[in-house]
Amino acid sequence: MKMNDYMEMGEKYILHTYNRYPVVFEKGDGVYLYDVDGKQYLDFAAGIAVFALGYGNKDYNDALKDQIDKIIHTSNLYYNIPAVEAAKKVVEATGLSKVFFTNSGTEAIEGAIKVARKYAWLKDSHRTDHEIIAMNNSFHGRSMGALSVTGNDHYQEPFKPLIGGIKFADFNDLDSVKALVNDRTCAIILEPVQGEGGIYPATLEFLEGVRRLCDEKDILLIFDEIQCGMGRTGTMFACQAYGVLPDIMTCAKALGCGVPVGAFVLNEKTAAASLVPGDHGTTYGGNPLACAAVSKVFDLFESEHILDNVREVGAYLEKALDGLVERHDCLKERRGRGLMQGIVVCGRPVGEIVTKALENGLVVITAGTDVLRLVPPLVITKAHVDEMISKLELCL
Numbered sequence: 001m002k003m004n005d006y007m008e009m010g011e012k013y014i015l016h017t018y019n020r021y022p023v024v025f026e027k028g029d030g031v032y033l034y035d036v037d038g039k040q041y042l043d044f045a046a047g048i049a050v051f052a053l054g055y056g057n058k059d060y061n062d063a064l065k066d067q068i069d070k071i072i073h074t075s076n077l078y079y080n081i082p083a084v085e086a087a088k089k090v091v092e093a094t095g096l097s098k099v100f101f102t103n104s105g106t107e108a109i110e111g112a113i114k115v116a117r118k119y120a121w122l123k124d125s126h127r128t129d130h131e132i133i134a135m136n137n138s139f140h141g142r143s144m145g146a147l148s149v150t151g152n153d154h155y156q157e158p159f160k161p162l163i164g165g166i167k168f169a170d171f172n173d174l175d176s177v178k179a180l181v182n183d184r185t186c187a188i189i190l191e192p193v194q195g196e197g198g199i200y201p202a203t204l205e206f207l208e209g210v211r212r213l214c215d216e217k218d219i220l221l222i223f224d225e226i227q228c229g230m231g232r233t234g235t236m237f238a239c240q241a242y243g244v245l246p247d248i249m250t251c252a253k254a255l256g257c258g259v260p261v262g263a264f265v266l267n268e269k270t271a272a273a274s275l276v277p278g279d280h281g282t283t284y285g286g287n288p289l290a291c292a293a294v295s296k297v298f299d300l301f302e303s304e305h306i307l308d309n310v311r312e313v314g315a316y317l318e319k320a321l322d323g324l325v326e327r328h329d330c331l332k333e334r335r336g337r338g339l340m341q342g343i344v345v346c347g348r349p350v351g352e353i354v355t356k357a358l359e360n361g362l363v364v365i366t367a368g369t370d371v372l373r374l375v376p377p378l379v380i381t382k383a384h385v386d387e388m389i390s391k392l393e394l395c396l
Contacts, residue, residue: 001036002036002037003022003023003024003035003036003037006024006036007020007022007024021354021355021358022358023035023041023358024036025041027055028043028051028054028055028056029055029056030054030055030056030379031043031054031055031376031377031379031380031384032055033055033363039361040361041358041361041362041363042361042362042363042384042387042388042391043055043363043376043377044362044363044364044374044375044376044380044388045363045364045365045373045374045375045376046254046375046376046377047258048227048253048365048375049195049227049232049253049254049340049375050253050254050256050257050258051254051257051258051377052230052231052232052254052257052297052306052377052378052379053257053297053300053304053306053377053378053379054377054379055377057257057300059296059299059300060257060293060296060297060300063292063293063295063296064259064289064292064293064296066292067082067288067289067292068289070288071288072287072288072289073284073287073288073289074287074288075283075287076281076282076283076285076286080286080287080288080291081288082288082289082290082291082292082294082295083101083286083287083288083291085291085295086101086291086292086294086295086298087099087101087291089294089295089298090251090255090263090265090294090298091265093236093237093298094236094237094249094251094265095240095245096245096249096265096266096267096268097265097266097267097268097271098265098266098268098271099263099264099265099266100263100264100265100266100275100280100285100286101261101262101263101282101285101286101290101291101294102252102261102262102263102264102282102285103260103261103262103282103284103285103290104141104252104260104261104262105141105226105227105250105251105252105253105262106140106141106142106143106146106262107143107262107282107285108226108250108251108252108262108263108264109140109141109143109145109146109149109189109224109226109250109264110141110143110145110146111250111264111280112187112189112222112248112250112264113132113145113146113149113163113187113189114145114275114279114280115220115248115264115266115270115274115275116130116132116186116187116220116222116248116274117130117186117187118274118275118279119186119220119270119273119274120186120187120220122273122274123218123273127184129165129184130165130184130185130186131165131166131167131180131182131184131185131186132149132165132166132167132185132186132187132188132189133166133167133168133169133177133180133181133185133187133188133189134149134150134151134166134167134168134169134188134189134190135151135168135169135170135171135189135190135191135194136151136152136168136169136170136171137151137152137171137194137197137198137200137368138150138151138152138171138189138190138191138194138197138224139151139152139155139191139194139195139196139197140189140191140224140226142155144159144162144163145163147159147162148162148163148166149166149189151168151197152197165184167180171190171194171197171200171202171206172200172202172203172206173206174205174206174209174210174213177209177210177213178213181213181217181219185217185219186219186220187219187220187221187222187248188210188213188214188219188220188221188222189222189223189224190202190210190222190223190224191223191224191225191226191227191228192207192223192225192228192237192238192239192242193227193228193233193238193336193337193340195226195227195228195340195367195373196227196367196368197367197368198335198342198344198367198368198369198370198371199335199336199340199341199342199367199368199371199373200335201233201238201335201336201337202242204242207239207242207244208242208244211244211245214247220247220248220270221246221247221248222246222247222248222249222250223237223238223239223246223248223249223250224250225237225238225239225249225250225251226250226251226252226253226262227253227340227375228337228340229249229251229253229254229255230251230253230254230255230297230301231254231301231306231307231310231338231378232254232310232338232339232340232375232378233310233314233336233337233338233339233340234307234310234311234314234337234338235307236301236307237249237251238337241337245267246267247266247267247269247270248264248265248266248267248270249264249265250262250263250264250265251263251264251265254297254378255294255297256290256293256294256297257293257297258293259289259290259293259294260290261285261290261291261293261294263294304379306378306379309378309379309380310338310339310378311338313339313380313381313382313385314337314338314339316382316385317339317341317374317385318334318336318341320385320386320389321334321341321343321374321389322334323389324343324389324392324393324396325343327393328396329347330345330346330347330348330396331343331344331345331346331396332344332345332346335371336374339374339375339376339378339380340374340375341373341374341375342367342368342371342372342373342374343371343372343374344370344371345370345371345372346370350366350369350370350371350372351366353372353392353395353396354366354372356395357391357392357395360391360394360395361391362388362391362392362395364392374388376388
């Protein structure tokens with residue numbers, strides 16, 4: 001079939017919850033994608049910050065094939081080897097204590113919310129009026145709980161009423177957080193680098209201040225590292241560059257590098273006084289196939305020196321993007337860390353640039369209403385940055 005035939009079939013049978021771009025990708029190789037007509041595209045989106053290792057990594061593919069031949073699913077009624085091995089690597093990488101594997105990032109957020117409420121319920125003699133402080137301009141997912149802590153009315157409005165007891169402070173404004181804290185506050189949730197909201201890194205002062213506040217009040221601090229974690233900003237998790245650890249961390253996306261998997265990770269204090277058997281569960285979460293992917297991802301991050309590459313190429317990308325902003329009046333500023341970058345577009349729709357880039361063989365995406373988002377595979381080189389800049393110049 002031709003590309004248009006596949007797109008027409010997709011529109012006929014797939015629920016229209018996405019306005020998809022007019023391309024059907026068939027395969028990938030390295031940092032390039034290929035459509036069904038054989039056209040090559042430089043990928044600076046990585047499946048929305050997922051495919052960190054690029055396409056066709058032989059060691060990664062072989063690990064999945066090997067696990068498929070052994071066993072794919074057993075349920076959480078039993079132990080399985082990949083889950084145990086992956087759990088150890090996640091805990092050691094985060095600096096926390098216990099992990100629960102989920103199927104997605106939004107499920108990880110749901111679990112984190114339940115942990116916070118259970119912790120407070122036990123601490124406060126079974127009170128059920130606890131509150132969570134989230135951030136304006138944030139994004140945590142589209143399920144009802146995750147949507148409730150997403151600070152954007154556009155996403156929330158059609159689905160209200162959401163879960164109660166959620167208040168919103170301003171990101172990087174510690175006083176606005178303090179103003180909302182009371183004796184019912186059980187958790188504060190935030191992204192160390194806001195992703196969908198427009199690529200806004202937290203300030204050191206803000207993260208340190210929120211951590212102190214949580215310590216003083218025995219409030220749980222939740223970091224959503226679903227997009228900014230797994231090496232994307234130059235450290236394994238973005239919060240580690242600040243020297244600030246949460247009580248609960250959520251991760252997904254590049255955790256499995258394409259296999260659907262997420263996790264929430266707890267420190268010892270929180271794990272010891274929150275969820276117990278019967279409180280939470282999942283049929284597929286932590287299955288052998290997904291955890292084989294997670295385990296191999298951590299191995300490859302180490303053997304292929306992914307963090308070193310992100311730091312080196314990320315600095316080169318920042319400089320290249322700063323130059324692009326200087327040369328074009330329709331670009332206002334660059335924001336971001338490492339290989340999680342955003343360019344603010346003014347005077348023209350950002351979607352117009354994304355479409356034009358696709359025509360020129362470059363895959364980029366948006367964030368917020370006016371930000372061009374660049375979240376490429378973490379294995380890109382400086383030559384790929386130069387190629388991307390050249391293609392963007394043509395579009396602009």
